[in-house]
Amino acid sequence: MTDRPAGYGALSEQILAADYRNAASTFCGLVREEQPVRDLVMHSIDAAAPFVQSPSHLMQKPDGTVRGVNYDHTILGWRSSLKIARRMGGRAAYLPLTQAIWYAPQGLSVWDQLLCDFPGHYARDQEQCDSREHPPEAGPFDGPAWTPPRVYFEDTEPVTDGTPEDRIQRMTLAFMEGRREESYGLFLGLADKPEHRQAVKDAVLFAGIIDLQDTLVDRAAYQNIGHKALRARAMCDIADDFGWDNAHSLFYTVIPDLGTAPRLHALWSTATNLVNMQFPNSATLKHENTAPMTERQIDETIDIILWGLQGEVLAHISQRLREGKSFAAITDATLLAYCKYVVDVVEHPNALFTPGHAWDYCNVVNSWIRNYDNPHQVKSLYFQAAFVNDVIRANRQFPQDPAMAIEPPGHYREWADGHALDMLLVALDQAILAQDPSRTIALVDSYLQRTGERQQLLSTLVFSACRFQNDPHVQRHAITALEEYEHHTTSRRDEIIRAAARYASRCIKRSLEMKAFDLYQRSFEDA
Amino acid sequence: MDRLIAAWRLRNACAMALEQAIDAVESAVCEASDQELVALIESFAPARSSSPEYAATLDRLVELLWDTVPGRMPSLHAVFAERNPRQWGAIANMLAPAAGTRREQQRFQPPGARRPAVVLR
Known part of the structure; x- marks a missing residue:
């Protein structure tokens, strides 16, 4: 630590002061000085970790009702940026990292931001604190902070009594019952031993995945739109990449929140009952069910997820399992239902926001199924399908606002076909930047039809997504598309590309400014 | 073959029932006051509708209004255009003249069909 440049200290201070422009500039400067990216990212996570906890995700209002409290997204930004950076390589790899550090200082102390007691993007954009009544010493809410961020959950000691199996069981129950200190202490004790890590990762992912609202319809605060699963996976991935021995601040960032209110297990109970009643072999079904779906069966599944009621969707998943369909076939059909909705049905930018979370949640579940062997995994197929159906x-x-109607992409197909292939990707980037979904899809369709090349197309979509600042959702959706495209098993995997393009060019963004992109260009022009 | 014929007869019976249902709605709409039509449209608001499935059929109702009582659309539009656009803006836009023009362009009556094509939901 002692031989680190002074910039590290400045970076911590700027992060804690919500001074995001300077923090990002310092970070980029240190990268240019060839400081290891891994050290810089971990240093940034270390600095933020004590200040990303919320006492609850339910905040009582003066009238006694509650409102929802947003989940920490700093860790989601880091996970997406690291995954994207690794795939991009070269100079472009610094763009997602610039976005992550641009965002991180704006995402501290979410609880206090909602109360207009601390600056950041929630206080500035969501709560509009600058135009609300607030204490005279507070503001402006774009930072820098006038007060230090608050700690809402103190770090704690590992708990090591009992067998590892017993501790994992206790940890899982403590998550579900909201005993945060106990679950965190148990986790720390387990994470300390390399031989327990696979089991503890599996348990943490399981805890995040099963904590999901049964519906969003008229639910307001009592939902989490999959954030516990997304954050659990982000922690596991970054710890795997950077090493578990130096990942304490990652654990501190994510684990305490898994037991935070609200804890939503109604859908877990439903899926458990359905599976118990129908599949005595549920624990081994993943290996026994190997059949793909026919094209017609894929269409049926898409239709039911798009238009059915939740009961019909759950019954349909049971039917597919009884037919012997593989987990991959079912999850891929669920993803295709999402793609169909995004490409052909939904138009309003705001209406893409929640579905995008279901998409990323499906990706977490799929990576859990692909990389772990948990007897409860069959139930997650119900979760995915129910979540996608429910957001729709x-x-x-x-009401569908005609003012938000999207012109049919077909109107621009001739225009798109007029681009030489090497210029088409440039035009695609520009169409996404201009938030023009009609031209975007026309260009993608033209490309898909004219060439079998996909990697450059995907890279362009991901790079374009990385242009948008203050909003880790955009990059997260893009990396999900990339990961699911690689693993998709049906003949329709290009639909993932079309959905990614439509989302990038249409979904509501927290900002359309390009200041972080400009910083990236200035910082790495000659890199 | 018998099964196919039975299925086709069922389809025809459903079509007839649907036509009668549409006739009944159109007739009720024609006889309703503006106030009643406003209340009907309001019943599709998220907080007032019985389910998302009910709310989602607002598009179909507005199509039917444009087809059935086009002359009354300006007064209905005026009611919703005066309200908070955050809550009612989308509905006001559905009732605006531009939406009526678009509806007119989209109407499609295949040769030999009794009535214009109907979208169910």
């Missing part, structure tokens, strides 16, 4: 149903409550 919840959107259906709201």
Whole structure:
């Protein structure tokens, strides 16, 4: 630590002061000085870790009702940026990292941001604190901070009594019952031993995945739209990449929140009952079910997820399992339902926001199924399908505004076909930047039809997504697309590309400014 | 073969029932006051509708209004255009003249069909 440049100290201070522009500039400067990216990222996570906890994700209002409290997204930004950076390589790899550090100082102390007691993007954009009544010493809410961020969960000691199996069981129950200190202490004790890590990762992912609202329809605060699963996976991935021995601040960032209110296990109970009643062999079904779906069966599954009620969706998943369909076939059909919705149905930018979370949640479940062997995994197929169906149903409550209608991409197909292939990707990047979904899809369709090349197309989509600042959702959706494209088993995997393009060019963004992108260009022009 | 014929007869019976249902709605709409039509449209608001499935059929109702009572659309539009656009803006836009023009362009009556094509949901 002692031989680190002074910039590290400045970086910590700037992060804690929500001074995001300077923090990002310092970070990029240190990268240019060839400081290891891994050290810089971990240093940034270390600095933020004590200040990303919320006492609850339910905040009581003066009238006695509650409102939801947003989940920490700093760790989600880091996970996406690291995954994307590794795939991009070269100079472009620094763009997602610049976005992650640009965002991180804006995402501290979410609880206090909602109260207009600390600056950041929630206080500035979501709560509009600058235009609300606030204490005279507070503000502006774009930072830098006038007060230090608060710690809402003190770090604690590992708990090591009992066998590892017993401790994993206790930890899982403590998550479900909201005993945060106990679950965190048990986790720390288990994570300390390399031989327990696979089991403890599996248990943490399981805890995140099964904590999911049964519906968003008229639920307001009592939902989490998959954030516990997303954050659990982010922690596991970064710890795997950087090494578990130096990942304490990652654990501190993520684990205490898994037991934070609200804890939502109604859907878990439903899936457990359904599986217990129908599949005595549920623990081994993953290996026994190997059949793919026919094209017609894929269409049926898509139709039910798009238009059915939740009971129909759950019954349909049971039917597919009874037919012997593989887990991959079912999860891929669920993803295709999402793609169909995004490409052909939904138009309003706001209406893409929640579905995007279901998409990323599906990716977490799929990576859990692909990399672990947990007897409860069959139940997660119900979770995925129910979540995708539910976000679509919840959107259906709201009228389709004709002012938000999207011109059919076909109107621009001739224009798209007029681009030489090497220039088409440039035009695609520009169309996404201009938030023009019609031209974006026309260009993607033209490309897909004219060439079998996909990697450059995917890279362009991911790079374009990385242009948008203050919003880890955009990069997260893009890396999900990339990961799911690689593993997809049906003939329709190009639909993932079309959905990724439509999302990038249409979903509501927290900002359309390009200041972080400009910083990236200035910092790494000659890298 | 018998099964195919039975299925086709069922389809025809459903089509007839649907036509009668649409006739009944159109007739009720024509006889309703503006106030009643406003209340009907309001019943599709998220907080007032019985389910997302009910709310989602607002598009179909507005199509039916444009087809059935086009002359009354300006007054319905005026009611919702005066309200908070955050809550009612989308509905006001659905009732605006531009939406009516678009609906007129989209109407499709295949040769030999009794009535214009109907989207169910």
